[in-house]
Amino acid sequence: MSRKRYPLRVARTAHGIRAQDLRTLVRTAWWARRWIGALEAMRLGPRLGRGRQYAVAGQVTDLVLEGPHVEASVTGSRPDPYKVSLDFTAVQGDAVAHALRAEPMLLARLLTDDLPTEVEALLRDEDVPLFPKSEPLGRTPEGKPRYDVRMTCTCPDWARPCKHVVAVLLLLGEEIARRPSTLLALRGVDVEDLLPPETSANRADPSADRADPSSDRADPFAAAQTSVGGTHPSEILLPPARHGMDDPAPLLKRLGPVPFWRGHARCVEALGKIYGRVRPLALEAAEGKSIDLR
Numbered sequence: 001m002s003r004k005r006y007p008l009r010v011a012r013t014a015h016g017i018r019a020q021d022l023r024t025l026v027r028t029a030w031w032a033r034r035w036i037g038a039l040e041a042m043r044l045g046p047r048l049g050r051g052r053q054y055a056v057a058g059q060v061t062d063l064v065l066e067g068p069h070v071e072a073s074v075t076g077s078r079p080d081p082y083k084v085s086l087d088f089t090a091v092q093g094d095a096v097a098h099a100l101r102a103e104p105m106l107l108a109r110l111l112t113d114d115l116p117t118e119v120e121a122l123l124r125d126e127d128v129p130l131f132p133k134s135e136p137l138g139r140t141p142e143g144k145p146r147y148d149v150r151m152t153c154t155c156p157d158w159a160r161p162c163k164h165v166v167a168v169l170l171l172l173g174e175e176i177a178r179r180p181s182t183l184l185a186l187r188g189v190d191v192e193d194l195l196p197p198e199t200s201a202n203r204a205d206p207s208a209d210r211a212d213p214s215s216d217r218a219d220p221f222a223a224a225q226t227s228v229g230g231t232h233p234s235e236i237l238l239p240p241a242r243h244g245m246d247d248p249a250p251l252l253k254r255l256g257p258v259p260f261w262r263g264h265a266r267c268v269e270a271l272g273k274i275y276g277r278v279r280p281l282a283l284e285a286a287e288g289k290s291i292d293l294r
Helices: 022-027 030-040 046-057 095-102 104-111 118-125 163-178 181-186 197-204 207-211 220-227 250-255 267-286
Strands: 060-066 069-074 082-088 149-153
Touching: 022 030, 022 046, 022 163, 030 163, 046 163, 060 163, 060 181, 069 163, 082 163, 095 104, 095 118, 104 118, 104 181, 149 163, 163 181
Parallel strands: none
Antiparallel strands: 060 069, 069 082, 082 149
16 A cells, blocks of 8 residues: 655744743743643644744744734745634633732732732633633534634644644743733733723833822932932942852843744843853942953
8 A cells, every 4th residue: 555645845944933942831830831731731742843843943923912812923834924823712701800809919929920829710710711721611503612722724734733833832831931911811811901090000101100209109219319318329339249150140040031032042041141241340340340341
């Protein structure tokens, strides 16, 4: 029996959004691990590896998040990019929003890029999963399975999710690892909309607090000038430098991968080299030594 042979297809080179380090997702926060686990539960087989290659190589050239709707362009083997569309099942009603407003601590943790486990229970009460489900939630009126994420792609692959969709989902995973409130946004709940009007205005325009002398959040430079007798902030003595630090960019690594990065090198590694060259000069400046910036 002769086996059907298919022509070898090689993806065209693209300079799009590059995944930073997908291997670290399973070692970061619990919501990032759950997202990767949800993808693995879809039994993707080789498509998971191919989608990871697409995400790392920058084949996703455009990615737009508009609440529960996600659109992306993925460069494949054909001249025209494939169009990927994801539609997540959104929460109906305001029950989740009211519950979050009633728990200021939950809302505060979301605003500091933390995801309390109670949030998943809130969505479960509304029959909406926080993470994608591999099994259908029910049946449509036509009798077809109804999933919590509707995935479409213009590629000829009949399987869903295809490798192009997987690449987009992996990039979303990196953004979710950095900002877990994206999970709620994909379900139609915008955390920023849950803030009181005055708080939202201050977050949108931080200069508003500095313009009002009576504000509780006054200019920190003004407080510094008062505490040191009118000294300019730049003249305040710096704290002693911490010698012996092996990592020149610890703060960068705490921030995690930069969302939707388009550079060839990983952002943290590239900036880490710059930090390494600047660090000796910064230590000398902190000790009061003169430095030559030429």
